[in-house]
Amino acid sequence: xxxxxxxxxxGGERVAISADEVESVVEIEGLTPVxxxxxxxxGLSALRSRVLxxxxxxxxLGLGVSSIDxxxxxxxxxxxxxxxxxxxxxxxxVIEFAGDIRPVRTSLGHGWRRVxxxxxxxxxxxxxxIDSHALLGGAAAQAA
Amino acid sequence: MxxxxxxxxxxxxxxxxxxxxxxxxxxxxxxxxxxxxxxxRFVHTVKGNCGFFDLPRLEALxxxxxxxxxxxxxxxxxxxNRLVSAVLxxxxxxxxxxxxxxxxxxxxxxxxxxxxxxxxxxxxEPAPDQPxxxxxxxxxxxxxxxxxxxxxxxxxxxxxxSDMVLARNELARRLREAPGDVAVEAxxxxxxxxxxxxxxxITRTRMQRIDNLFISLPRVVRDLAAELGKxxxxxxxxxxxxxxxxxxxxxxxxxxxxxxxxxxxxxxTAEDRAxxxxxxxxxxxIRASQSGNQILIEIADDGRGIDGDRLVRKALxxxxxxxxxxxxxxxxxxxxxxxxxxxxxAREVTAISGRGVGMDVVRANIERIGGxxxxxxxxxxxxxxxxxxxxxxxxIPALTVSVGGRNYAIPRSAIEEIVRSSNGSVRVESxxxxxxxSIRDKRIPLACLGAILGVEPRVEAAExxxxxxxxxxxxxxxxxxxxxxxxxxxxxxxxxxxxxATGLYAGTTLADDGSPxxxxxxxxxxxxxxxxxxxxEIEKRAAAARPADQARAEIPALLFRTxxxxxxxxxxxxxxxIEDVPAGAVKMSAGxxxxxxxxxxxxxxxxxxxxAGPVRILRLSDGHKELAYGFDEVIDLxxxxxxxxxxxxxxxxxxxxxxxxxxxxxxxxxxxxxxHARFDPSQTxxxxxxxxxxxxxxxxILRPMIESAGYTVVTGVGEGEHVDLLIASAEAEPxxxxxxxxxxxxxRPDPDGAKDDSIYRYDRAGxxxxxxxxxT
Numbered sequence: 001x002x003x004x005x006x007x008x009x010x011g012g013e014r015v016a017i018s019a020d021e022v023e024s025v026v027e028i029e030g031l032t033p034v035x036x037x038x039x040x041x042x043g044l045s046a047l048r049s050r051v052l053x054x055x056x057x058x059x060x061l062g063l064g065v066s067s068i069d070x071x072x073x074x075x076x077x078x079x080x081x082x083x084x085x086x087x088x089x090x091x092x093x094v095i096e097f098a099g100d101i102r103p104v105r106t107s108l109g110h111g112w113r114r115v116x117x118x119x120x121x122x123x124x125x126x127x128x129x130i131d132s133h134a135l136l137g138g139a140a141a142q143a144a
Numbered sequence: 145m146x147x148x149x150x151x152x153x154x155x156x157x158x159x160x161x162x163x164x165x166x167x168x169x170x171x172x173x174x175x176x177x178x179x180x181x182x183x184x185r186f187v188h189t190v191k192g193n194c195g196f197f198d199l200p201r202l203e204a205l206x207x208x209x210x211x212x213x214x215x216x217x218x219x220x221x222x223x224x225n226r227l228v229s230a231v232l233x234x235x236x237x238x239x240x241x242x243x244x245x246x247x248x249x250x251x252x253x254x255x256x257x258x259x260x261x262x263x264x265x266x267x268x269e270p271a272p273d274q275p276x277x278x279x280x281x282x283x284x285x286x287x288x289x290x291x292x293x294x295x296x297x298x299x300x301x302x303x304x305x306s307d308m309v310l311a312r313n314e315l316a317r318r319l320r321e322a323p324g325d326v327a328v329e330a331x332x333x334x335x336x337x338x339x340x341x342x343x344x345x346i347t348r349t350r351m352q353r354i355d356n357l358f359i360s361l362p363r364v365v366r367d368l369a370a371e372l373g374k375x376x377x378x379x380x381x382x383x384x385x386x387x388x389x390x391x392x393x394x395x396x397x398x399x400x401x402x403x404x405x406x407x408x409x410x411x412x413t414a415e416d417r418a419x420x421x422x423x424x425x426x427x428x429x430i431r432a433s434q435s436g437n438q439i440l441i442e443i444a445d446d447g448r449g450i451d452g453d454r455l456v457r458k459a460l461x462x463x464x465x466x467x468x469x470x471x472x473x474x475x476x477x478x479x480x481x482x483x484x485x486x487x488x489x490a491r492e493v494t495a496i497s498g499r500g501v502g503m504d505v506v507r508a509n510i511e512r513i514g515g516x517x518x519x520x521x522x523x524x525x526x527x528x529x530x531x532x533x534x535x536x537x538x539x540i541p542a543l544t545v546s547v548g549g550r551n552y553a554i555p556r557s558a559i560e561e562i563v564r565s566s567n568g569s570v571r572v573e574s575x576x577x578x579x580x581x582s583i584r585d586k587r588i589p590l591a592c593l594g595a596i597l598g599v600e601p602r603v604e605a606a607e608x609x610x611x612x613x614x615x616x617x618x619x620x621x622x623x624x625x626x627x628x629x630x631x632x633x634x635x636x637x638x639x640x641x642x643x644x645a646t647g648l649y650a651g652t653t654l655a656d657d658g659s660p661x662x663x664x665x666x667x668x669x670x671x672x673x674x675x676x677x678x679x680x681e682i683e684k685r686a687a688a689a690r691p692a693d694q695a696r697a698e699i700p701a702l703l704f705r706t707x708x709x710x711x712x713x714x715x716x717x718x719x720x721x722i723e724d725v726p727a728g729a730v731k732m733s734a735g736x737x738x739x740x741x742x743x744x745x746x747x748x749x750x751x752x753x754x755x756a757g758p759v760r761i762l763r764l765s766d767g768h769k770e771l772a773y774g775f776d777e778v779i780d781l782x783x784x785x786x787x788x789x790x791x792x793x794x795x796x797x798x799x800x801x802x803x804x805x806x807x808x809x810x811x812x813x814x815x816x817x818x819x820h821a822r823f824d825p826s827q828t829x830x831x832x833x834x835x836x837x838x839x840x841x842x843x844x845i846l847r848p849m850i851e852s853a854g855y856t857v858v859t860g861v862g863e864g865e866h867v868d869l870l871i872a873s874a875e876a877e878p879x880x881x882x883x884x885x886x887x888x889x890x891x892r893p894d895p896d897g898a899k900d901d902s903i904y905r906y907d908r909a910g911x912x913x914x915x916x917x918x919x920t
Contacts, residue, residue: 032660033550035597036646036672044643044652044660048307051652051660053640082640136642 002098005122008075009089011063016120016127022075025091028054029071042068045085052076052085060135061111077132084136095122101129152193154292156242159186161359167232168362174223184213190238201256202241208260209234230262295389298350305343306635310658312339317657354432355383357392361403365428368407375414375425376407382432387439391533394513398506402443402529410447410527420524422446444528450521452478459484479521483507511667512650516557542634542663545611545625548599551661553634553653554611558666560620561612562628569700569783570610581610581622584700588612591673592624602626615667623669636663648672699784703803705776707751713784714811720763722778727755739772747820750774766817830856831868842871853915869918874902887914
C-alpha cells in the first residue's frame, strides 16, 4: 500500500487511518444531543451547512465515554452520503507511507479487534491501522 | 472522444426514457405512423452513432430492429404483439448496454442472437390491404435553448446557496445585536434579497416535470398486465407538474409499487370483471396536481377494492389488534390497516408485488420525505390512493418547540392545533397510567415529549403547551412540550442511520443560528409512547372512569385583542372563520364601514375608521346573516364559566368575566347582529316587485328606490310567476289578471277623481309608505 496516513491518538494509543478516508480535521464544540440514540452517537454538530453525526470513538470501541465539555478534535469522514465526525484525543501528523499492511499478530482488546485493518510500520513505530467506517457502527454492531 | 461517448450515452438514455410510453402506445395502435416513426428514428440514430463509435453489439441490435421496423413502415409486415415484444426486448438490451458503457460493468447476457432471431420468428404475414396510413411528416426535432448540466453541479450550487443563507442569518443576528449604520443595514437588506432570489432560482433549476416519474409507468403496467393476463387501460394526467428532482427519485419506488399493487391485486381478470358487470379492461388513473406547496398524486383503479374484513382478521391473527379494538374500527380505518407491517391482502404472495415490500414500506418512504398517504377504498368499485408530498425535499415548513432546553422541529403538515395547558378548556386526566387530554369536547391520548426522549422537562406540567398531532394514517394525539417557538421553513437533510435507528426522527436541519436541530417523526413518537388506544377506547374508558358529573356546561369562547388594543371575548359558536383582508377591501360606503370578502359585501363592526393596513376579521354568523368584526389578534381559546357580570346598559358588550385574573368584556352577539346586520343585502328571501317592461322612467329612476326599500325588482312579469307587488302606470292599459297587489303610479300631481288610488310619481313619502305597507 502506498499513500498518506493520518496519525491520531485514540484511547491513549497512537493509531493510523488512511488519509483517503478522511475529509478534514475539525474542532467540535457545542453538541446537539440525540436522545434515545445508541451510546456511541455523541450528538450532532454543524459544519457549514452540513449536519455532522458525531461519533464518540471511545464508546464505539467499548472503552468508556468521552467527555464532551470543551472543544474537541474530530476527523470528518463520509459514509453512504452521510457526514460523520469522529471524536479523537488528538491529531498528530500526516505521513507518507509505502509498505505492507501486516496482519495483527498480538491479541487485541475486544473493541480494537473490530476496527483494526492491520499493522503498519511508520517512522520506526508500529501502528495499528484502523478502519474509520467500522467505528461508525458502535459496539452494538459487533454484538449483532 | 470521451466527451462524445458521454454525450451519446446521455442522448440515448433520454431518448429511451421518452420512448417507453411510445412503444406501448404503438402496440395498442400499430397503425399509428407517428409513433412508428419515432421508434424507427431511435434505432436508426443508435445505429448511426454505434458505427461511429465502433460498438458492434449495439450496432447489430439496432440494425436488426431497424430492418424490421422498416418492413412495417413499408407495409410488408404487421406490428403484432410478438413483433412489438421482440422490438421491446431489443430496446431493453440497448438500454442495458448503454448502462454498462456508462458504469463499465459487463451486461449479464452476452447473447444478442436470440433477441435478433425473435424478430424473425414473428409470423411473416403481409399487412392487410390498406397500407400503414401515413401521418403528418415527422417534424424535425424541436431545438431548445438548453444545456446539459450534471446533477452534482446543481447539488453543489444548492448547498452553496444553503451555506449562504446560513451566513446571512448569522450576519442578521450580529446586526440585530449591535445595531449600527443605517446604510450598512440597507446594504444587508439588498444582499439578503439577492440571496433569496438566487435560492429560489436554484431551487427551480432542480425542478423536473413529474413526467419523468410517469414515463416508465405505461411499460410497467403493460408488462405486468401481459404477465397476469389482465387488461388495463392506463390514463396519466398532470405530467407537467414540477417537483424537486430529489423528490421524484424518492417517490419513484413507492409509486411503482402502488401501481404494481393496483394491477396485481386491485384490478380483476376480464372474466371476473364481466361477472361484476364491469368493462373487461380495468381503468387505472394516475393524476398529479399541485395544491399550495404540496403535490398531490392520485392513483385510482376500478378494481375490487380492499377487503377490510380480511385485513381485520389478519390483524387479529397477528395480534396487531384486540377484538375489542377491531369492533370499533371505521371502514376507513379498516382500509388503512393495509399500511401496517406484515398485512398484505393478497391471498397468495405473488412474484409481482409480494416480494417482501409491503404498503407499510410505501408509507414509511412517503412519510420520510414529509409526505402523507391517504387511502379510500370502496369494495367492488376500486381504491384511490392519494400521495401528498412537499414540493421539495429540502425545505419544509416546521414548528420549532423545546423540551429540556433543547430545540426540536415538528413538520407542520402533521400539526392540527396548538393549545396551552393553562387554558381552562384543556383538562388532563390519568387513565390507568396513561394520560388523556380533554380539549374542548375531544379526548385524545397525551404523550410528553420529555418522557419519550428521556429528557427532564423544564416547565411545570400545568404550564406546558400541547401540540395536537395527526400523523399520517394514525390517530390524533397530543404531545406535551415545554415551549413553542416559531414557524420556520427548514432545510431538512436525512439523518445518519444511527440516528434514524431510534425511530423518533425524520431528519436533521439547521436553525437560523446554524446549530443542528432534529426533526421529529410524529408517527415514530406515537409508537414510542405506546399510544395504541383508539378514539372509541378512550371515550369508553373515560366514561367508565368518571361518573356523569359534567352538568356544568362550558361555553368555548375566543379571547382576542380588538383594534383598540383591548382584550375581549366572543362566543366561539358565532365565529365562522378568521380571515385577513387587504386595506383596500374596506370602504366607507352607504353610511357605514363595509368589507368585501370573496364575492360578498359584509357590514364591518369593530373598527371606528378606515384601517391603514390589512385587517384581520372575524366572520360572524347567526345562521342567516353574516357580518365581519375587525380585530388585532387572537390570544387564546378559553371556556366561559357561569360567572358573567351583566353590563349595565345594552351595547356591544354583554358583560364581563374573569380570564386569567383579568376582567375581560364579552361581546354581545345579539346586539351586534341587531345593530349591524339589519340590512344584509345577501339575505335571499326578499319580496319581489315587478315593473312593467319598457318604461325608462321606472327602470332608471323608480327602480333604485324600490330596491333600497328591500325589494328584488324584476321587469315584465310573465304568466304564473310569483310577484309580491306589481307596479303599474295609471295611464297605461290595466295589467293582465294577477293576484298580486298593484301599486299604480300616475304622472300628474293631482288624482283623477276621488276613486283614484294611484300615487304621484314624485310623492316620495307616499311611495315609500306604500312600499313599506305592502312589504309583509
